Amino acid sequence: MTDGSGRAAFVRAAFVRKVVAPVLAIGVLATGAHLWWNTDVFGPDxxxxxxxxxxxxxxxxxxxxxxxxxxxxxxxxxxxxxxxxxxxxxxxxxxxxxxxxxxxxxxxxxxxxxxxxxxxxxxxxxxxxxxxxxxxxxxxxxxxxxxxxxxxxxxxxxxxxxxxxxxxxxxxxxxxxxxxxxxxxxxxxxxxxxxxxxxxxxxxxxxxAPATLAAGPEPRQVGDGAVCGLTGLAFPGPEGRTEAKETVRDGSIRPTWACEVAGYATYAVTQEPPIVEGIRSSPGFKEQPRVAGRQVSGFDPQHVVADCAGVPTYFSMEFGRGYLDAVGAPGTPRIRDLFDEFVEAAGKRLGCSAPTI
Known part of the structure; x- marks a missing residue:
């Protein structure tokens, strides 16, 4: 009986060596291959x-x-x-x-x-x-x-x-x-x-890095008499076309604010120091014609920096196809007038003093 038990144990050990061990080895290799090809384990930092x-x-x-x-x-x-x-x-x-x-x-x-x-x-x-x-x-x-x-x-x-x-x-x-x-x-x-x-x-x-971010705003109907929520800002297109949607950041206009009137215009203003510093340090930044009575410098008449109660403030206006197609049509405001109105309206929200003429 003892000899039989010993022989059985020997047979089992041999089986493990010949069959189970290779299977385990294959399993280890397969696991290693999976980790290498399908995960970032053992990869560079x-x-x-x-x-x-x-x-x-x-x-x-x-x-x-x-x-x-x-x-x-x-x-x-x-x-x-x-x-x-x-x-x-x-x-x-x-x-x-x-x-x-x-x-x-x-x-x-x-x-x-x-x-x-x-x-x-x-x-x-x-x-x-x-x-x-x-x-x-x-x-x-x-x-x-x-x-x-x-x-x-x-x-x-x-x-x-x-x-x-x-x-x-x-x-x-x-x-x-x-x-x-x-x-x-x-x-x-x-x-x-x-x-x-x-x-x-x-x-x-x-x-x-930021730990949280404000969610992007949802489009809404353009308001009567207050495009982008700015009192005094006219619709940037033909008169009566206020069925357009606008996407605007509500709340404080500081330090960076923007509004898109879909298809017509996008307005932006920022007092963010690093951004304004980068703007003023860029090639092509130079004095521009006055805007809403204010001395300004920038890259062209619609991308400028003005003094706003002692704070350098950037204003910009970009036009969409809807406005450009309507240029010259009755009831379509001129670019110069639109930008003057924007700087004036946004300036009031920022508490800017009246310009010195």
Whole structure:
């Protein structure tokens, strides 16, 4: 009996060695392959030359997978703040898609968030943030970052020390539609921090990302006698066409405010110091014709900075196809009159004193 039991134990051990052990080994390999190809376990902490944290990128991307940076960081010679990089999350699991975030750094004319070149989200629909202002609070005691995030596109302004004769520097990012805007703002703030530190222009400590963002406003009917909620502002189009919708940020007009009258015009005003500083430091900024009796400087007669009770204040107006098609038609106000009315109406809301003629 003893000899039989010993032989049975020997047979079982041999079976384990010949059958079970290889199966376990295959299982370990399969698990390792899954972790390697379908998750970010054992992956790098940073990609894009150290500018992008894989953890922050994974938080933005809606699907899980392996975080890589494809071809790495594409840096442009002559400016350490000019670069592009694409971050990917990929997986071999059935039904999974490759998701991408594109981050870039570069220089823009200081009022880029308010110009209609088709690249930037409409300022009336994005969530602006600046160290706790406009509904945002920062995650640390650091200086609050200045930026904005739309549905899938955002930007963060780099510190003023990063500005050169070519203008202010920004970090811009595109994420998959439906990404969490707060997480995108956090990622872009981190990239801005690292880019500024690498370029030697982060002198006041790290930028603080917003912990919350105000939700974008919903379109509403244009109000009678108060377009965009500003008393005295005429409809930017033919008389009687007030069936249009407007998207406007209610509440305080400080520090950044915008309104879009769909198809006709977009108005914006900001007293945000980093933005105004970037505008005044940009190439092409010069004295312009007076607006509503005020001395102004800017890039053209509808993108200007004026003194508002001692505070430099930027005003802009962009026109849509509805207005441009109606130019010259009876009842359509002139561009000059519309912009004068806007600066006057917004100035009153800001408490600006009467201009000195």
């Amino acid at each position: 940073e990609v894009c030359g150290g500018l992008v944290s894989t953890g922050s990128a994974a938080a933005v991307l809606p699907s899980s997978g392996r975080i890589t940076d494809r071809d790495g960081l594409d840096a442009r010679p002559g400016d350490r703040l000019a670069f592009t990089c694409t971050v990917e999350s990929s997986s071999f699991l059935p039904g999974s898609d490759t998701e991408r975030i594109r981050v870039s750094g570069g220089r823009e004319r200081g009022d880029f968030p308010f110009t209609d070149d088709g690249r930037w989200p409409n300022p009336a629909t994005v969530s602006f943030f600046s160290g706790g202002e406009t509904g945002a609070t920062v995650t640390t005691s650091a200086t609050g970052a200045t930026g904005a995030v739309g549905q899938d596109h955002g930007w963060v302004l780099l510190p003023g020390n990063c500005t050169t004769q070519d203008g202010p520097a920004i970090v811009e990012g595109y994420a998959p539609e439906g990404s969490d805007p707060v997480k995108l703002a956090r990622l872009l703030t981190e990239v801005a921090d690292k880019a500024a530190e690498r370029a030697g222009c982060l002198t006041k400590g790290p930028l603080g």
